[in-house]
Amino acid sequence: MYSVAEENYIKGIYHLQQKARSVSTNALAKHMNTKAASVTDMLKKLQTKKLLDYEPYYGVRLSSSGIKLALSIVRRHRLWEYFLVNSIGFGWEEVHEIAEQLEHVQHPALIEKLDIFLGRPAFDPHGDPIPDIDGKMANVHYVSLTEVEPGKQVVFAAVGLQTADLMNMLQHKGLKLGDKLKVAERFDFDQSLEVLINNKKKATLSFKLGRMILVKKPEV
Amino acid sequence: MYSVAEENYIKGIYHLQQKARSVSTNALAKHMNTKAASVTDMLKKLQTKKLLDYEPYYGVRLSSSGIKLALSIVRRHRLWEYFLVNSIGFGWEEVHEIAEQLEHVQHPALIEKLDIFLGRPAFDPHGDPIPDIDGKMANVHYVSLTEVEPGKQVVFAAVGLQTADLMNMLQHKGLKLGDKLKVAERFDFDQSLEVLINNKKKATLSFKLGRMILVKKPEV
DNA sequence: GATAAATTTTAGATTTGTCTAAAAATTCAC
DNA sequence: GTGAATTTTTAGACAAATCTAAAATTTATC
Numbered sequence: 001m002y003s004v005a006e007e008n009y010i011k012g013i014y015h016l017q018q019k020a021r022s023v024s025t026n027a028l029a030k031h032m033n034t035k036a037a038s039v040t041d042m043l044k045k046l047q048t049k050k051l052l053d054y055e056p057y058y059g060v061r062l063s064s065s066g067i068k069l070a071l072s073i074v075r076r077h078r079l080w081e082y083f084l085v086n087s088i089g090f091g092w093e094e095v096h097e098i099a100e101q102l103e104h105v106q107h108p109a110l111i112e113k114l115d116i117f118l119g120r121p122a123f124d125p126h127g128d129p130i131p132d133i134d135g136k137m138a139n140v141h142y143v144s145l146t147e148v149e150p151g152k153q154v155v156f157a158a159v160g161l162q163t164a165d166l167m168n169m170l171q172h173k174g175l176k177l178g179d180k181l182k183v184a185e186r187f188d189f190d191q192s193l194e195v196l197i198n199n200k201k202k203a204t205l206s207f208k209l210g211r212m213i214l215v216k217k218p219e220v
Numbered sequence: 221m222y223s224v225a226e227e228n229y230i231k232g233i234y235h236l237q238q239k240a241r242s243v244s245t246n247a248l249a250k251h252m253n254t255k256a257a258s259v260t261d262m263l264k265k266l267q268t269k270k271l272l273d274y275e276p277y278y279g280v281r282l283s284s285s286g287i288k289l290a291l292s293i294v295r296r297h298r299l300w301e302y303f304l305v306n307s308i309g310f311g312w313e314e315v316h317e318i319a320e321q322l323e324h325v326q327h328p329a330l331i332e333k334l335d336i337f338l339g340r341p342a343f344d345p346h347g348d349p350i351p352d353i354d355g356k357m358a359n360v361h362y363v364s365l366t367e368v369e370p371g372k373q374v375v376f377a378a379v380g381l382q383t384a385d386l387m388n389m390l391q392h393k394g395l396k397l398g399d400k401l402k403v404a405e406r407f408d409f410d411q412s413l414e415v416l417i418n419n420k421k422k423a424t425l426s427f428k429l430g431r432m433i434l435v436k437k438p439e440v
Numbered sequence: 441g442a443t444a445a446a447t448t449t450t451a452g453a454t455t456t457g458t459c460t461a462a463a464a465a466t467t468c469a470c
Numbered sequence: 471g472t473g474a475a476t477t478t479t480t481a482g483a484c485a486a487a488t489c490t491a492a493a494a495t496t497t498a499t500c
Contacts, residue, residue: 225457259478445498468475
């Protein structure tokens with residue numbers, strides 16, 4: 001098992017790596033709120049554990065096992081955030097710090113059981129995709145219907161949540177994967193949407209529902 | 221705030237204090253799975269934080285602020301256990317170790333929101349009372365099954381220990397909280413018990429096992 | 441391409457919590 | 471109540487993760 005400090009470094013490198021190919025000691029030190037000397041020490045340690053490829057003076061990249069670990073930490077973090085907001089009523093602005101602690105709780109079955117309890121959500125409360133147990137996550141080229149410009153045609157590509165509640169509701173509204181959707185109206189008052197389904201049926205969707213409808217641009 | 225190690229010592233002293241007025245260094249060392257020298261160091265440290273009254277060579281007792289802290293840790297631990305069993309489907313034998321980690325997650329509103337979400341439960345899955353935010357909890361005067369007169373009907377209300385070993389054994393014998401128990405026979409030779417469970421199943425329990433089965437008189 | 445500026449690493453110290461071994465205090469046994 | 475056994479504390483060391491200050495390396499500038 002890895003220490004909390006080690007896990008935090010791996011997660012930090014993972015996030016910085018999304019922007020640039022390789023991560024510098026200084027950038028990581030700033031991101032981790034620590035000093036460059038401390039970063040160097042930790043990189044040498046994580047190098048021996050084969051979690052990353054570290055070239056002194058030339059920055060660091062996660063190895064494949066480092067990426068795997070990072071994705072598992074990100075998974076834990078985002079599932080706990082989802083729980084904090086959608087189960088016990090925190091606002092999405094307060095959950096990050098709590099999830100930073102919860103993500104380090106170690107148990108072989110905990111996260112899988114939490115995932116099932118939550119309905120295997122695909123996105124956390126901030127809209128970030130939640131990696132599955134194999135590290136796969138929703139293609140972030142999807143956007144939720146709430147972010148689509150009125151008038152534009154899009155295709156219903158995925159749901160952001162797999163609860164019976166949501167499924168029943170989608171069925172009731174006559175919505176299924178592959179449907180062509182056009183936002184006819186967006187009301188500022190409650191951010192609800194009026195959509196045209198397959199250029200035929202009209203339906204009114206709440207903001208909360210719209211967020212769980214993930215869409216992509218139609219194939220040309 | 222207090223470190224995980226500090227919180228664990230406070231919790232350990234609290235539990236040992238329930239049995240005896242004052243807690244010895246060695247008893248605490250055994251309970252904490254550490255060495256007496258380490259205990260002495262920590263006691264001196266917690267003494268300066270006014271969490272306990274420590275008299276060198278003569279043991280330790282929690283101060284009133286130490287008791288308050290202990291009760292808050294116990295509250296966190298038992299609420300998380302309740303969540304693990306009743307919300308996400310763990311068996312009662314596996315939750316103790318996870319709750320040991322979760323109990324140290326720090327946030328001013330977390331435990332109150334969790335408590336509300338769970339419906340403010342009064343007892344954890346092992347039958348132990350959950351302190352409220354002011355440290356108050358259900359007053360329980362359980363006796364162990366070994367002290368019950370043969371023929372009397374009692375109710376299995378709590379376990380005296382929370383090891384996976386014990387939980388597995390109870391599960392195997394088909395014993396769970398709320399069961400009606402009657403001591404059918406007590407053998408002087410090894411002090412083992414023969415009990416009738418819910419007026420149906422019979423089971424033989426060793427003295428050691430019987431001591432860990434805490435019961436109360438049935439409601440009238 | 442030499443030198444200055446910036447970055448990174450090394451060396452050595454610090455804090456927290458732990459350990460072993462030895463010394464000190466208490467308790468037990470007769 | 472004295473000596474032995476037990477318990478507890480002290481002294482000194484260690485591992486993890488951090489720090490500051492100095493040295494080494496890379497990058498930028500002219």
